[in-house]
Amino acid sequence: xxxxxxxxxxxxxxxxxxxxxxxxxxxIPDMSFLEMLDVVNEEILAQGHxxxxxxxxxxxxxxxxxxxxxxxxxxxxxxxxxxxxxxxRHFHDGQTITIEPWRASAFPVDRDLITDRTAFDRxxxxxxxxxxxxxxxxxxxxLPVSKPDADKAMDAAACIGCGxxxxxxxxxxxxxxxxxxxxxxxLLPQGQAERYDRVVKMVETMDNEGxxxxxxxxxxxxxxxxxxxxxxxxxxxxxxLVGSLKK
Amino acid sequence: xxxxxxIPSGPLEKKWDKHRLDMKLxxxxxxxxxxxxxxxxxxxxxxxxxxxxxxxxxxxxxxxQDSPRRAHSIAAQGGINAAxxxxxxxxxxxxxxxxxxxxxxxxxxEANVYRLAQVSVNIIDQCVAQGVPFAREYSGMLANRSFxxxxxxxxxxxxxxxxxxxxxxxxxxxxxxxGLGKVKMFPRTEMLDLVLxxxxxxxxxxxxLVTGEISSHAAxxxxxxxxxxxxxxxxxxxxxGCNVTAIWRAYKRGAAMANPCYTQIHPTCIPVSGDxxxxxxxxxxxxxxxxxxxxxxxxxxxxxxxxxPETERDYFLERKxxxxxxxxxxxxxxxxxxEACDDGRGVxxxxxxxxxxxxxxxxxxGETGIRExxxxxxxxxxxxxxxxxxxxxxxxxxxVHYTMGGLWVDYNLQSNIPGLFVLGEANFSDHGANRLGxxxxxxxxADGYFIAPYTLGNYFATxxxxxxxxxxPEFKRVGDEVNARTKKFLSIKGKRSTTSFHxxxxxxxxxxxxxxxxxxxxxxNLRDIPALREEFWKxxxxxxxxxxxxxxxxxxxxxxxxxxxxxxxxxxALLREESCxxxxxxxxxxxxxxxxxxxxxxxxxxxxxxxxxNQTPVMHKEPLVYEEIKMSxxxxx
Ligand SMILES: Cc1cc2nc3c(=O)[nH]c(=O)nc-3n(C[C@H](O)[C@H](O)[C@H](O)COP(=O)(O)OP(=O)(O)OC[C@H]3O[C@@H](n4cnc5c(N)ncnc54)[C@H](O)[C@@H]3O)c2cc1C
Ligand code: FES
Numbered sequence: 032x033x034x035x036x037x038x039x040x041x042x043x044x045x046x047x048x049x050x051x052x053x054x055x056x057x058x059i060p061d062m063s064f065l066e067m068l069d070v071v072n073e074e075i076l077a078q079g080h081x082x083x084x085x086x087x088x089x090x091x092x093x094x095x096x097x098x099x100x101x102x103x104x105x106x107x108x109x110x111x112x113x114x115x116x117x118x119x120r121h122f123h124d125g126q127t128i129t130i131e132p133w134r135a136s137a138f139p140v141d142r143d144l145i146t147d148r149t150a151f152d153r154x155x156x157x158x159x160x161x162x163x164x165x166x167x168x169x170x171x172x173x174l175p176v177s178k179p180d181a182d183k184a185m186d187a188a189a190c191i192g193c194g195x196x197x198x199x200x201x202x203x204x205x206x207x208x209x210x211x212x213x214x215x216x217x218l219l220p221q222g223q224a225e226r227y228d229r230v231v232k233m234v235e236t237m238d239n240e241g242x243x244x245x246x247x248x249x250x251x252x253x254x255x256x257x258x259x260x261x262x263x264x265x266x267x268x269x270x271x272l273v274g275s276l277k278k
Numbered sequence: 279x280x281x282x283x284x285i286p287s288g289p290l291e292k293k294w295d296k297h298r299l300d301m302k303l304x305x306x307x308x309x310x311x312x313x314x315x316x317x318x319x320x321x322x323x324x325x326x327x328x329x330x331x332x333x334x335x336x337x338x339x340x341x342x343q344d345s346p347r348r349a350h351s352i353a354a355q356g357g358i359n360a361a362x363x364x365x366x367x368x369x370x371x372x373x374x375x376x377x378x379x380x381x382x383x384x385x386x387x388e389a390n391v392y393r394l395a396q397v398s399v400n401i402i403d404q405c406v407a408q409g410v411p412f413a414r415e416y417s418g419m420l421a422n423r424s425f426x427x428x429x430x431x432x433x434x435x436x437x438x439x440x441x442x443x444x445x446x447x448x449x450x451x452x453x454x455x456x457g458l459g460k461v462k463m464f465p466r467t468e469m470l471d472l473v474l475x476x477x478x479x480x481x482x483x484x485x486x487l488v489t490g491e492i493s494s495h496a497a498x499x500x501x502x503x504x505x506x507x508x509x510x511x512x513x514x515x516x517x518x519g520c521n522v523t524a525i526w527r528a529y530k531r532g533a534a535m536a537n538p539c540y541t542q543i544h545p546t547c548i549p550v551s552g553d554x555x556x557x558x559x560x561x562x563x564x565x566x567x568x569x570x571x572x573x574x575x576x577x578x579x580x581x582x583x584x585x586x587p588e589t590e591r592d593y594f595l596e597r598k599x600x601x602x603x604x605x606x607x608x609x610x611x612x613x614x615x616x617e618a619c620d621d622g623r624g625v626x627x628x629x630x631x632x633x634x635x636x637x638x639x640x641x642x643x644g645e646t647g648i649r650e651x652x653x654x655x656x657x658x659x660x661x662x663x664x665x666x667x668x669x670x671x672x673x674x675x676x677x678v679h680y681t682m683g684g685l686w687v688d689y690n691l692q693s694n695i696p697g698l699f700v701l702g703e704a705n706f707s708d709h710g711a712n713r714l715g716x717x718x719x720x721x722x723x724a725d726g727y728f729i730a731p732y733t734l735g736n737y738f739a740t741x742x743x744x745x746x747x748x749x750x751p752e753f754k755r756v757g758d759e760v761n762a763r764t765k766k767f768l769s770i771k772g773k774r775s776t777t778s779f780h781x782x783x784x785x786x787x788x789x790x791x792x793x794x795x796x797x798x799x800x801x802x803n804l805r806d807i808p809a810l811r812e813e814f815w816k817x818x819x820x821x822x823x824x825x826x827x828x829x830x831x832x833x834x835x836x837x838x839x840x841x842x843x844x845x846x847x848x849x850x851a852l853l854r855e856e857s858c859x860x861x862x863x864x865x866x867x868x869x870x871x872x873x874x875x876x877x878x879x880x881x882x883x884x885x886x887x888x889x890x891x892n893q894t895p896v897m898h899k900e901p902l903v904y905e906e907i908k909m910s911x912x913x914x915x
Contacts, residue, residue: 043826061551063662069556069777076775076830081821084829086344088517090557091658093442094348116661141488142827145344149465152345156457160450161409165329165727168400168407172364175418185411185436188443192347221409 032058032124036071038083039131044139044147050129051083060120064107065090065097067119068130085144092116092256095191098198099144100131105195105254113193113256133194135203137241148194150240151208158232159212161222180218187214189257196251196259202243207251209233210267211259217270227274234271279534279887281900284688285389290906291371294393297689298732302739309334312738313745315482315497317469317524319346321441321448321719322702323503325726328451331460333731338495339452340464340484342519342832347449350505350517351722354441355562355655357423357433358405358719360398365422369430371395376907378717381427381607382682382710383859383875384909385540385883387902389689394708397728398720402434404727408447412436423651425715426563427607427914433716438562438654444719448726468832470760472500472528472698473753475746479528479698481753483760487832490825492764494748494757499697499734502528503726506681506703508541510840510847511792512784514678515547515560521836522843525685525704533693534885534898536686536706538843539851542713542860543793544679545571545611548662549631558677559662561634562655563715566604568639568648569672571595571611573632577622583633583671594618602914609712609860609873610914612676616793617871619675626673635671676793680718682709682860683850686885686900690733691725694885696741699734701725706883711859764824767834772817776833779814783807783837783844791848796864803848808892811841846886846895853897856880868911877909 034055041048055071062070065087072082088096097115101107107117122128130144138146176184190211197205213230216222222229245264252261286297304312313336316327324346327339341349361374374395379386402420406412412434413421422431436443455461466487473481473494481496507522508514529535546561572593574586594614599606606614615632618624625631640648645668649656656667663673684706691699691707702722709717746752786806790799814837822828857866857873858880866874882899889895 059552059554062554063556066554066556070554073775073777076819076821079821082830084827088343088348088519089350089353090518091353091559092661093439094343094350094352094517095345096343096348111657112661116658118661118664120664145827147488148344152347152453152456152463152465155347155450156453158457160454161407162454163404163407163409163451164332165325165404165451165731166400168403171362171402171406171412172419174406176414177418178414178416181411181414184409185413185439185443188411188436188446189439191352191442192345215411216409219409219411221407 032122034058034122034125035127037127037129038144040083040143041140042142044141048140058119060118062119063090063115064101064117064119065115083143087115090115093191095193098133098146098193098195100133100198102129105133105198106256111256111258133198135197137203137205138194138197151192151194151205153240154205154209154233154236155212157236158225158229161216162225174220176219184215184218187211187218187259187263190259191257193256195254195256197242199250199254200243201248201250202246204245205237205242206245206264206267207255207259209237210263213267213270214263217266227270227277230267230270231274231278279885279898280694281534281686281885281898282688283387283900284690285387286689290389290392293389294396301732301736304735304739306334310336312336313338313497314499314501314734315495316340316501316503317482318349318503318505318702318704319449319452320349320351320503320505320702321445321722322726323501324349324445324448324452325723326501326503326701326730327461328448328455329727329731330734331455337455337461338464338497339461340467340469342466342468342487344466346452346463346465347446349445350520351445351719352442353517354719355438355560356564357425357435357440357716358401358444359425359432359716360402360434360720361395361432362399362402364420365431367430369432373430374398374432377428378708378714379710379907380912381714382712383873383912384710385858385902386708386710388904388906390707394721394724397724400728401720401723405444405447408451410436410443410447423564424567424605426566426605426611427714435564438652441719444723469524470527470835471756472531473756474531474695475750475752476743478696478741478743480746481748483753483757485764488827490823490828492757492761494753496746496748496753498745499699499737501699501701501730502685502704503701504704507843508678508681510783510844511678511787512780513550513555513558513788515544515558518557521839523836523839525700526839526843528685528693528698530888531695532888533695533698534686534887535683535846536883536885537683537850538847538886539854539861540682540711540859541678542608542680542682543612543676544608545615545676546634546674547677548659549626549673549675559658560677560679561659561672561674563608565634565652565655568651569604569634569636570638571604571632571634573618573623573625579623583635592623599914606914607712607714612793613862615676631673631675633671634674636667637671640668680713682706682711682713686883690736691730692733692737697737699730701730711861764831764835767818767820767831768824770815770818770820772819774817775819776830776837779810779818780837780840782810783841786810787844791851794862794864795851797852800848800852804845804852807841807845807848814838814841850884850886854880854884875911881909
């Protein structure tokens with residue numbers, strides 16, 4: 032099939048950006064979306080122009096590097112998949128596709144479709160961990176964890192830190208990302224000692240990094256490639272309340 | 279070249295304890311004065327960086343992704359081994375040691391492997407303490423599954439996302455140290471060279487991938503934990519960015535490259551669908567716990583799977599290896615699949631596939647039972663192929679997956695360059711000629727959490743060399759070389775893209791140095807790779823500038839290194855005139871087609887020493903001396 036792409040191009044953080052139009056020719060349905068972009072980029076290069084830059088690494092939906100807004104929807108709107116796992120069989124001949132970077136002031140654009148998401152790392156650095164020095168840990172089975180708790184913690188821990196939740200939110204809030212980590216660690220017995228301190232610090236950093244407020248519209252849950260549930264935000268709010276009262 | 283492995287004396291079980299006692303310590307107040315550079319933030323790098331910082335050392339950590347959390351370890355699916363014997367099924371440190379050594383076809387060092395098995399138990403404890411959400415039984419106890427090459431259940435897992443969860447544990451420990459100001463993190467920063475001062479590794483030259491700025495960093499020691507080199511084959515299960523650059527540049531500065539020809543082909547990957555393919559996707563080996571591998575008995579049988587009656591199916595792994603069945607080790611399973619396809623019995627497009635069938639397990643456990651264990655893998659399979667594997671068997675084919683070779687290191691994980699330590703997949707240390715499933719995660723974390731923090735301390739305590747500043751002339755010299763090379767890519771202005779060269783190299787590697795290698799095919803590579811490299815430097819097309827985010831430029835640097843490395847890999851494969859593990863030389867096989875080792879001539883590590891541009895490198899041998907066990911012919915029958 033043949034497609035028309037409108038791709039966001041921006042030289043660097045301070046430059047103004049604009050859409051450029053490219054043709055994607057002879058695309059086959061088994062290609063992944065990123066493989067389609069590779070094909071187009073090879074053609075752009077062959078014509079003597081600089082290819083557009085986009086992030087990707089694992090290309091199997093787990094590293095969280097790929098970060099494209101496709102036709103207005105982060106990761107393209109196929110439930111539970113990242114852009115790298117989106118396949119061309121979901122598009123049709125003659126379609127026009129717009130491709131943009133994440134849009135959020137906490138994620139500045141470094142070039143074309145690439146943004147700087149280090150704000151997420153700083154949120155984790157402020158409290159998204161269990162302080163367990165290497166060495167001296169008790170036997171792994173010394174502390175039983177009920178299967179439902181372990182499973183639920185795993186549901187939350189599945190977050191890949193891609194930032195689609197922020198890109199989808201009209202307030203560019205990072206609540207779902209923070210809630211996932213707070214819930215993952217807060218559901219486990221090992222995470223109890225720092226539970227309330229953790230949530231307060233992480234929320235504070237989130238605010239300082241320029242992410243917006245959560246108004247629970249659920250746009251984040253809808254685009255999350257790992258289908259992280261909105262209910263974790265409820266958990267965060269409860270823990271946050273307790274945490275701020277303790278302060 | 280000094281290849282003293284520095285294996286401690288004494289009985290095998292006591293070596294590591296004894297060594298830990300013998301090593302010199304740095305007192306807590308002095309640790310602060312030492313700085314260490316850690317390149318790579320996968321399990322090995324993040325584990326080491328966090329642990330070293332916790333001890334009080336100053337750490338600078340580097341990765342090419344935008345966040346340390348995205349290192350390729352994130353993609354590991356199936357699990358991590360540990361000799362906990364929680365299942366009471368006869369496991370022990372000694373058994374894990376034996377399985378790993380045998381799995382590696384007796385081409386790894388005994389003492390290293392034993393230590394790995396020993397610390398495996400601490401790893402699980404550490405990860406649980408960090409909050410890694412391992413799978414649990416209803417009792418609340420940790421759950422286990424089996425993996426290839428073992429008859430006990432010793433694999434710990436977190437759904438199909440074990441690597442992700444272990445890495446997040448290490449990443450969070452690392453971020454904690456970053457928050458405390460103990461680690462300075464440099465994401466989107468690529469190491470492009472190693473700097474030696476007076477023969478010791480004292481720093482690196484890097485390029486900031488956003489601004490393009492090239493700069494130097496000095497330290498008291500350098501750790502490389504930069505992962506494997508599977509992408510020399512272009513198509514592999516590795517992430518797109520995985521590369522050989524860091525260890526290759528270290529090699530060119532004098533570090534020995536060991537056993538580069540030991541590469542692993544994983545039996546269960548989704549088959550290639552066309553020329554556009556940019557990478558291959560693994561279907562975790564854990565699936566072989568419940569899936570049965572088969573092809574039609576008749577050649578060219580094109581009926582859909584469910585129309586082929588039981589009696590006309592060949593469950594070839596169960597037939598050939600009854601005691602291990604579908605859980606035969608990777609090298610053996612891959613070759614058996616290739617044989618079936620070469621025999622004209624492959625399935626799917628081009629006949630390059632075999633079935634992995636879950637019908638029996640669905641009958642036994644119900645669809646929910648299977649869903650609980652593997653749902654994300656089935657979903658991934660459906661996303662990529664558009665097929666539902668609960669209803670029809672998966673189609674799988676072998677693909678390049680892991681590289682056992684890497685920089686040579688001694689028992690301390692120190693290379694032959696003092697002060698240069700190499701951890702994780704980037705070193706050659708523990709897997710011999712074939713790695714067993716769920717053992718890479720174990721090794722990465724063992725190296726990072728439990729070995730390097732001790733052995734680096736010993737290096738600092740016994741080598742009192744002042745840390746140079748980046749003003750030292752060596753930094754200037756190496757920095758200038760890196761700058762010149764970077765500019766060179768842009769000055770060629772040829773016609774071919776980096777990708778086209780990479781693809782062509784990948785084809786040469788896969789066809790001539792893949793699952794089966796011969797003298798003739800390897801000699802073809804030694805002729806064709808240099809020719810391709812020559813064309814690369816004449817006809818490469820990279821646009822843009824050096825001082826901006828330029829992905830084509832990044833890629834060109836990596837492919838240039840692969841074009842040199844691929845030749846060394848082929849040369850190593852040519853010289854190893856035996857078959858062992860993942861290295862299968864068609865000339866050397868037993869009458870029933872198994873790998874034929876030659877212990878009299880090849881029970882050694884091949885360590886290559888660089889001799890200069892376009893000079894033939896020199897191979898040195900480290901003999902493999904087994905004190906504890908006897909090398910034997912592997913049998914999984
Ligand atoms: C799909 C898949 C599934 C797997 N499943 C399993 C499994 O179930 N069990 C198991 O035990 N093993 C598994 N493995 C193998 C295992 O994941 C890897 O061997 C292991 O994670 C490697 O860890 P590492 O820390 O050595 O390197 P990596 O995790 O690869 O990290 C490399 C790091 O180095 C950095 N880097 C590289 N080059 C440079 C440079 N030049 N400059 C700066 N930084 C650089 C990267 O940014 C990254 O941070 C799997 C592998 C794959 C591909
Ligand atoms: S590239 Fe890793 S999640 Fe898409």
